[in-house]
Amino acid sequence: MKVPVVDNVLKLNDEIAQSNRAMLRASHVFCIDLLGGPGCGKTTLLEATLAKFANELRVGVCVGDLATTRDADRLDRHAVQAVQINTGRSCHLDANQVKQALTHLPLADLDLLIIENVGNLICPVGFDLGQDVKVGMFSLTEGDDKAAKHPSIVTACDLMLLNKMDLAPHLTFDREQFRDEVGRLHPGLRLIELSSTDPNDAGFVHWLNWVRTAVQSQATLV
Amino acid sequence: MKVPVVDNVLKLNDEIAQSNRAMLRASHVFCIDLLGGPGCGKTTLLEATLAKFANELRVGVCVGDLATTRDADRLDRHAVQAVQINTGRSCHLDANQVKQALTHLPLADLDLLIIENVGNLICPVGFDLGQDVKVGMFSLTEGDDKAAKHPSIVTACDLMLLNKMDLAPHLTFDREQFRDEVGRLHPGLRLIELSSTDPNDAGFVHWLNWVRTAVQSQATLV
Numbered sequence: 081m082k083v084p085v086v087d088n089v090l091k092l093n094d095e096i097a098q099s100n101r102a103m104l105r106a107s108h109v110f111c112i113d114l115l116g117g118p119g120c121g122k123t124t125l126l127e128a129t130l131a132k133f134a135n136e137l138r139v140g141v142c143v144g145d146l147a148t149t150r151d152a153d154r155l156d157r158h159a160v161q162a163v164q165i166n167t168g169r170s171c172h173l174d175a176n177q178v179k180q181a182l183t184h185l186p187l188a189d190l191d192l193l194i195i196e197n198v199g200n201l202i203c204p205v206g207f208d209l210g211q212d213v214k215v216g217m218f219s220l221t222e223g224d225d226k227a228a229k230h231p232s233i234v235t236a237c238d239l240m241l242l243n244k245m246d247l248a249p250h251l252t253f254d255r256e257q258f259r260d261e262v263g264r265l266h267p268g269l270r271l272i273e274l275s276s277t278d279p280n281d282a283g284f285v286h287w288l289n290w291v292r293t294a295v296q297s298q299a300t301l302v
Numbered sequence: 303m304k305v306p307v308v309d310n311v312l313k314l315n316d317e318i319a320q321s322n323r324a325m326l327r328a329s330h331v332f333c334i335d336l337l338g339g340p341g342c343g344k345t346t347l348l349e350a351t352l353a354k355f356a357n358e359l360r361v362g363v364c365v366g367d368l369a370t371t372r373d374a375d376r377l378d379r380h381a382v383q384a385v386q387i388n389t390g391r392s393c394h395l396d397a398n399q400v401k402q403a404l405t406h407l408p409l410a411d412l413d414l415l416i417i418e419n420v421g422n423l424i425c426p427v428g429f430d431l432g433q434d435v436k437v438g439m440f441s442l443t444e445g446d447d448k449a450a451k452h453p454s455i456v457t458a459c460d461l462m463l464l465n466k467m468d469l470a471p472h473l474t475f476d477r478e479q480f481r482d483e484v485g486r487l488h489p490g491l492r493l494i495e496l497s498s499t500d501p502n503d504a505g506f507v508h509w510l511n512w513v514r515t516a517v518q519s520q521a522t523l524v
Contacts, residue, residue, distance in 0.1 A: 170424075171393060200393070200424055202422055221443035222340055230368060
């Protein structure tokens with residue numbers, strides 16, 4: 081009895097994700113699903129990213145959290161529109177929640193939609209939301225073993241960010257080992273080391289260029 | 303059809319948790335379930351804790367991770383016995399996994415069993431494993447908004463640790479706000495600020511005393 085129920089839930093999620101994807105593509109909106117553990121710096125990354133793209137890209141954000149509207153409040157000043165999804169006790173966003181959020185977003189006025197998923201390295205990985213790419217995020221303070229301990233997110237993502245590089249002088253973190261383990265799990269995956277609090281630094285500029293190129297390639301495809 | 307399936311799963315978990323609890327109490331083993339996000343410092347805390355208790359308490363550990371045996375390997379040198387539970391893609395430990403782990407632990411030779419749950423602030427909260435107490439752990443690098451954004455773990459735990467205090471000079475973290483929000487969610491909850499890398503510091507000594515007192519009170523109860 082149990083397996084068919086789970087199958088239906090995931091199948092239904094994938095169907096809604098495909099419909100979200102079709103709606104976003106029809107509006108020429110590139111969509112990033114940003115995944116990472118709690119406190120790895122997702123919202124700070126997006127604040128700085130949106131500020132940098134202020135005169136260049138029209139960005140909407142959709143933020144998942146169990147409770148509070150803090151992240152959406154922080155991002156609202158920089159985004160065309162920010163939508164908060166409160167999941168209650170649920171540990172990830174699903175396609176239906178994003179579908180609801182899309183009704184609050186002016187898709188015709190956006191170039192880019194960034195979905196900041198619930199802070200969790202595990203559960204959000206398996207849920208297609210209708211995004212074009214998944215970006216995974218670790219931070220230096222979490223320790224150099226996190227890629228090996230969370231292989232699913234490494235294999236699932238299209239770009240990996242390693243945040244909080246500014247704290248490197250105060251931490252023990254084997255960057256070579258981390259990089260090797262990411263490469264073993266997902267050969268060829270681009271890994272960008274950056275600090276969300278240093279948006280003028282080279283690492284952050286690499287991230288901005290990656291987003292810029294991705295949005296442009298999507299615009300060409302459609 | 304769906305609700306009864308979920309009900310049965312949770313009811314079955316609770317029955318097995320009660321059986322684990324009875325087995326641990328019969329052997330006079332106090333049991334702590336340690337919960338926190340990925341990279342908040344759970345394993346480093348336990349390494350230092352076990353080293354401090356080396357000549358005082360006989361401690362077993364049971365460690366949950368998606369993949370690798372790294373945490374158990376790190377703890378094995380300090381513990382009477384360390385058991386790793388690899389959950390694959392599953393985001394939390396359940397009572398049945400702990401039941402299996404108990405068969406690998408010499409309960410008669412233990413005073414304390416510490417279960418280091420999978421790094422996740424959300425999913426492990428709802429699962430009773432048979433523990434006596436749940437200890438929740440945040441770290442300074444995760445940001446001062448994490449208690450408000452993860453209320454379930456704050457209300458569920460019997461002690462809250464705030465780790466990585468050694469990094470305070472390099473971070474922006476409003477300790478008053480964090481403390482207020484913890485207090486609002488769980489009035490009277492003890493909050494200990496410490497650094498797992500400074501086990502001789504006052505905060506760490508408070509933590510050791512809390513464990514010592516809890517183990518002793520349990521020994522008196524049985």
